[in-house]
Amino acid sequence: MTAVAAARSPRMNARTWDRVLIYGSAILLALWVLVPFYLIFLSAFSRPNDVFTYPKPLLPTDLSTETMQTFLNSTGVFASVINSIAVAVLTIVISLAFGAPAGYALARFTFRGRQAVQLVILASKMFPVAILSIPLAVAFLRLGLYDNVLGIALVHSAMALPFVVLVTAGVFAGVSNELEEAAMTLGCSRLTAFLRVALPLALPGLAAAAIFTFVISWNEVFASSILTLRQRTLPALVLFALQQSPLYFKFAGGFFMVMPAIVFIFFMRRYLLNLWGGR
Amino acid sequence: MAGIRMQGIVKTFGKTTAIKEISLEVKDGEFLVLLGPSGCGKTTLLRCIAGLETVDAGRIFIGDRDVTDLPPRHRNIAMVFQSYAVFPHMTVRSNIGFGLRMKRVPKPQLERRVQEGAALLALEPFLDRYPAQLSGGQRQRVAVARALVMDAPVLLMDEPLSNLDALLRLQARADLKRLHREVKRTTVYVTHDQVEAMSMGDRIAVMREGVIEQCEPPMQLYTNPASQFVGGFIGSPPMNFLRGRTKAGAFEGEGFSLPMDGSRVEDGRELLLGIRAEQIRFGERGVPARVQVVEPLGATALVTVLVGKVPVKVDAPVNTTVRPDQNVSLAFEPADIRWMDATTGAALAH
Structure with a gap:
């Protein structure tokens, strides 16, 4: 019946093909991302010995929290998760506190050396952390920041700042200056105009910058490994334990590393997809 | 307030x-x-x-x-x-x-x-x-x-x-x-x-x-x-301007001469003659011109004529009989003319 209708109307036919293509690509992309997640999930929630069974059952017939429990109860994991979260939150606060005003200035004001500033911000990404890490470790030892959550957060902020500045500059450039000026003619000062008009409109973009910062910090392993001894972040701990630990432990670690990022993005999604006025 | x-x-x-x-x-x-x-x-x-x-x-x-x-x-x-x-x-x-x-x-x-x-x-x-x-x-x-x-x-x-x-x-x-x-x-x-x-x-x-x-x-x-x-x-079409020079109490333009009332302006001065489109009529005598385009606009017709090489817009009745390439004479009241200095563009006092 539908085939007959489709054959009768070539336009309908073309549209159907369009849809097949669009949905097909979307499904492929989703699988590309989801299948590895799913495999990690399967392994993380099976019995430690089942990790080696082959062929793998594709349906979770035999779920168990045994592996996860072993992982979570092993020494240092809980503390390192707390550390990782603390570092990530501190990094977001620091890099937005410094990056967003810088981005705002780049977007709103034309000043001498504006281009140069933009370039220098990007150029700071040229220094590899590997080379910086030894002098950084020495400096942190002297300052008492070594093996310290704040120390790592500072390093992560330095890594995230160029992105935050450029992303927020783009975000604020997207908020018309006339809106702020209108607010100023309606009784706002420069500050209240910013707080009441520019900031709410920039929020989705700022949220995106925050997510990005979170992911950078949560995944960063090199600086965290070098600059900590006991106050490990999760990636540093997992890296450290990688050689000694069994395979199932790695899967559990992997799953646990992925989870917070997903949850975080899930809650931030509203800000990312929200279009003002649209429902 | x-x-x-x-x-x-x-x-x-x-x-x-x-x-x-x-x-x-x-x-x-x-x-x-x-x-x-x-x-x-x-x-x-x-x-x-x-x-x-x-x-x-x-x-x-x-x-x-x-x-x-x-x-x-x-x-x-x-x-x-x-x-x-x-x-x-x-x-x-x-x-x-x-x-x-x-x-x-x-x-x-x-x-x-x-x-x-x-x-x-x-x-x-x-x-x-x-x-x-x-x-x-x-x-x-x-x-x-x-x-x-x-x-x-x-x-x-x-x-x-x-x-x-x-x-x-x-x-x-x-x-x-x-x-x-x-x-x-x-x-x-x-x-x-x-x-x-x-x-x-x-x-x-x-x-x-x-x-x-x-x-x-x-x-x-x-x-x-x-x-x-x-x-x-100001105005649509804008005011027309014809360039010329004063000579013995008259305004000499390209191919025409108009008497200027009084002798306020010294001889040999470069002037612009400004005139609005609706103040120009097609007459028997006046500034010779050649019709270029006739555009009926509903209520009126906008006629573009060439005085020498200068295009001049004329607001004519919609039933005007002029046709492209026809030779016409442009007539207007001396009182409607606005004189401007050709170099500064400033209007002369009148």
Whole structure:
């Protein structure tokens, strides 16, 4: 019946093909991302010995929290998760506190050396952390920041700042200056105009910058490994334990590393997809 | 209520001078239009009044108050922007009430004034919508309502109609004029559209390159332009200009000679003869010309003729019998002629 209708109307036919293509690509992309997640999930929630069974059952017939429990109860994991979260939150606060005003200035004001500033911000990404890490470790030892959550957060902020500045500059450039000026003619000062008009409109973009910062910090392993001894972040701990630990432990670690990022993005999604006025 | 007084305003951006010493007075309740081509400094002047730009020299008074150094919020002005600048994250209701909220107007009074503002611009059905759900014309009305409810004695408008389509613009133009008659605020209105300026302004200040060329009521401007620029900018079609030289009490143009009344002008001076399209008739005698194009426009026909090599526009009756390539004579009353200096473009006193 539908085939007959489709054959009768070539336009309908073309549209159907369009849809097949669009949905097909979307499904492929989703699988590309989801299948590895799913495999990690399967392994993380099976019995430690089942990790080696082959062929793998594709349906979770035999779920168990045994592996996860072993992982979570092993020494240092809980503390390192707390550390990782603390570092990530501190990094977001620091890099937005410094990056967003810088981005705002780049977007709103034309000043001498504006281009140069933009370039220098990007150029700071040229220094590899590997080379910086030894002098950084020495400096942190002297300052008492070594093996310290704040120390790592500072390093992560330095890594995230160029992105935050450029992303927020783009975000604020997207908020018309006339809106702020209108607010100023309606009784706002420069500050209240910013707080009441520019900031709410920039929020989705700022949220995106925050997510990005979170992911950078949560995944960063090199600086965290070098600059900590006991106050490990999760990636540093997992890296450290990688050689000694069994395979199932790695899967559990992997799953646990992925989870917070997903949850975080899930809650931030509203800000990312929200279009003002649209429902 | 308050008028606006500007004294010797100068504004530069880096090396370019946007405004070269402008002094202008806007009377209480007057509708003044700042008219000029883009880049003439009209928007800059408006933004100086609003306080969105700081002036390099000169003083600005609103009422009796020197507001030169005050921020926009302390100037007692309200402004409508070219892009409307309606806040996209607020409903129409919040948009209109925004300024009142900033002023901490008590809630019952605020709500009443928002209702009144919405009623004035026929926005009541849309109060709970977001700007994204409105048409361009409705957004423009939100911007006007938001400015009006402030009850500021001075209303500034920066090309508020330029983003509307032609039909809507006609409607909005009439609406704005009616509103001004009802609320009687001192209004400064920026536009590059001379028809808009003519139809709305009590007075029009024609600007060019940071200077006010002439500031007078619309019809004065139309009949007695102070310069070739004003004559060419006001009116559709613009004023016609024929170049020539005085000789023995006559004006010698390309292929014609016209007697000049009296001997006010010395011999051998280069002049421009300015004449409006509707003041030219096709006659038996006069300036010889050749018809180039005839465009029937409905009520009249616009005829383009060549005097020598200079195109001249003539407003003819729609049933005119002239045809392209026909030789004609252009006749006009000496009283309708406006003489200008050919080098400076300034009108001669008459």
